Amino acid sequence: MDLFADAPAAGDAPHYRVLARKYRPADFSGLIGQEPVVQTLSNAIRQNRLAHAWLLTGVRGVGKTSTARIIAKAINCTGPDGTGGPTIHPCGRCESCRGIAAGTHLDVVEMDAASNTGVDDVREIIEAVRYKPASARFKVYIIDEVHMLSKNAWNALLKTLEEPPPHVKFVFATTEVDKVPPTILSRCQRFDLKRVPHARLQAHFAEVAAAEGAVAEPEALDLIAAAADGSVRDGLSILDQAIALGGGQVTADAVRAMLGLADRRAVVLLLDAVLAADARAALAAFAEAHAAGAEPLALFEGLLALIHATTRRAISGATDPGLGEGERGAVERWAETLDLGLLHRLWQLALKGHGEIREAPRADHAAEMALLRMAHGAGMPDPVALLGRLSGEDGGAREPAPGAQQPAVGPSAPSADAPPADAAPGRAPPAARADAPPADTARAAGAAPARALAHPVVDALMASFPGADLVALFPDHVAHGQQQRMAG
Ligand SMILES: Nc1ncnc2c1ncn2[C@@H]1O[C@H](COP(=O)(O)OP(=O)(O)O)[C@@H](O)[C@H]1O
Ligand SMILES: [Mg+2]
Numbered sequence: 001m002d003l004f005a006d007a008p009a010a011g012d013a014p015h016y017r018v019l020a021r022k023y024r025p026a027d028f029s030g031l032i033g034q035e036p037v038v039q040t041l042s043n044a045i046r047q048n049r050l051a052h053a054w055l056l057t058g059v060r061g062v063g064k065t066s067t068a069r070i071i072a073k074a075i076n077c078t079g080p081d082g083t084g085g086p087t088i089h090p091c092g093r094c095e096s097c098r099g100i101a102a103g104t105h106l107d108v109v110e111m112d113a114a115s116n117t118g119v120d121d122v123r124e125i126i127e128a129v130r131y132k133p134a135s136a137r138f139k140v141y142i143i144d145e146v147h148m149l150s151k152n153a154w155n156a157l158l159k160t161l162e163e164p165p166p167h168v169k170f171v172f173a174t175t176e177v178d179k180v181p182p183t184i185l186s187r188c189q190r191f192d193l194k195r196v197p198h199a200r201l202q203a204h205f206a207e208v209a210a211a212e213g214a215v216a217e218p219e220a221l222d223l224i225a226a227a228a229d230g231s232v233r234d235g236l237s238i239l240d241q242a243i244a245l246g247g248g249q250v251t252a253d254a255v256r257a258m259l260g261l262a263d264r265r266a267v268v269l270l271l272d273a274v275l276a277a278d279a280r281a282a283l284a285a286f287a288e289a290h291a292a293g294a295e296p297l298a299l300f301e302g303l304l305a306l307i308h309a310t311t312r313r314a315i316s317g318a319t320d321p322g323l324g325e326g327e328r329g330a331v332e333r334w335a336e337t338l339d340l341g342l343l344h345r346l347w348q349l350a351l352k353g354h355g356e357i358r359e360a361p362r363a364d365h366a367a368e369m370a371l372l373r374m375a376h377g378a379g380m381p382d383p384v385a386l387l388g389r390l391s392g393e394d395g396g397a398r399e400p401a402p403g404a405q406q407p408a409v410g411p412s413a414p415s416a417d418a419p420p421a422d423a424a425p426g427r428a429p430p431a432a433r434a435d436a437p438p439a440d441t442a443r444a445a446g447a448a449p450a451r452a453l454a455h456p457v458v459d460a461l462m463a464s465f466p467g468a469d470l471v472a473l474f475p476d477h478v479a480h481g482q483q484q485r486m487a488g
């Protein structure tokens with residue numbers, strides 16, 4: 001088998017159709033992830049209750065234009081023998097279906113409002129709606145990116161929408177439904193097309209790759225589905241490039257390199273080092289990833305994504321389907337052992353680091369400093385518990401200084417004079433952890449009474465948890481302490 005036999009040579013470019021167009025669904029059975037829309041339309045067609053105007057909303061590449069064309073076919077199809085009526089399964093063979101598919105049907109007019117914002121085009125439409133269709137059952141006007149129409153164009157259109165002739169249908173598509181005037185919205189049947197779920201995308205890309213005779217690693221398709229972020233078109237464009245790049249072989253490594261994704265494994269290593277409060281390991285992991293070409297900013301985006309995924313997992317038990325396999329395992333492991341307070345603090349520190357990387361003259365230096373701060377923060381006791389103790393709840397017992405090597409991950413046995421379990425870095429009792437933000441956790445556990453802290457304590461806390469928004473975390477304590485400081 002010679003996979004490269006049909007690969008287009010550079011000179012063949014005009015014959016080459018990008019995958020996203022080649023695999024445009026011809027009917028509703030090919031439209032993935034939009035079942036509710038198809039169901040509602042089926043019912044309408046079956047009951048012969050067709051709206052005058054439909055509005056399709058959704059992010060780019062989820063099937064708005066495709067759906068608009070399928071609707072035009074569905075309501076105009078006459079069946080192969082010319083006797084059929086509107087159907088949810090357009091035949092694809094009658095004159096109407098073929099003309100619409102080829103984009104040559106006189107009665108189906110597509111207009112892109114992004115390039116025609118003037119009233120003139122709308123005037124033309126309004127003139128034309130008075131005449132009966134040339135050959136089809138309905139004249140169909142498909143207006144894409146309809147939110148771009150000017151105010152005058154809307155006003156011109158509104159009159160027609162108020163009393164559309166029975167042989168005219170409008171299909172509007174938009175990525176920004178908020179910009180569509182309410183007077184128009186109220187005259188349309190609205191369909192919200194959804195981002196297509198990760199697993200459906202991955203399965204779809206596997207089918208397309210196979211149909212193209214390409215050999216794709218499942219992990220590569222997983223990465224493409226994650227990068228597509230719900231958009232079928234975006235994913236197909238990436239797949240297209242990946243197939244071209246690998247000459248028919250689509251490997252995870254190639255996709256990673258192509259997408260400029262920071263190596264996700266490097267991010268897992270990095271976060272592992274941070275969570276172990278192992279500053280040296282964190283710097284080493286960063287140096288290695290950086291040398292391999294990872295961008296500091298992308299690494300921090302990766303860290304934020306993992307912290308977010310871990311927090312979500314700890315609360316809902318659900319794993320983000322956008323994660324690769326290696327990350328999924330790590331996220332599950334972290335979600336079981338880390339407490340929410342620590343995750344919140346790490347999120348803040350990572351986010352701050354992300355901002356600093358952008359501003360600093362040397363991105364790598366800023367990244368290193370931020371990582372050190374995170375590793376340091378991970379080795380600190382939970383400030384909620386610390387606050388409870390500093391404010392005198394337990395008679396002022398001293399917090400044992402956490403050693404730099406003390407792992408923040410995993411259960412740490414409370415010592416005899418230790419405060420309640422949530423004071424220990426790392427693990428919190430699952431019941432308290434499950435659904436409460438840190439401040440509430442502390443209150444629920446009775447650890448942090450609403451008592452003002454002396455300002456030196458606030459200052460010390462600020463210094464100990466750089467970047468952490470203490471006021472947001474402990475409004476009562478810190479605000480009072482700060483007031484005192486201002487007053488003094
Ligand atoms: N729901 C979907 N099911 C299958 N393919 C889709 C879907 N949405 C988009 N596509 C693919 O992406 C391409 C562009 O889709 P399109 O309908 O133009 O998206 P939109 O108008 O929402 O930006 C299609 O040709 C098709 O290959
Ligand atoms: Mg479109």
Ligand SMILES: [Zn+2]
Pocket residue numbers: 076077078079080090091092093094095096097098
């Ligand atoms: Zn047909």
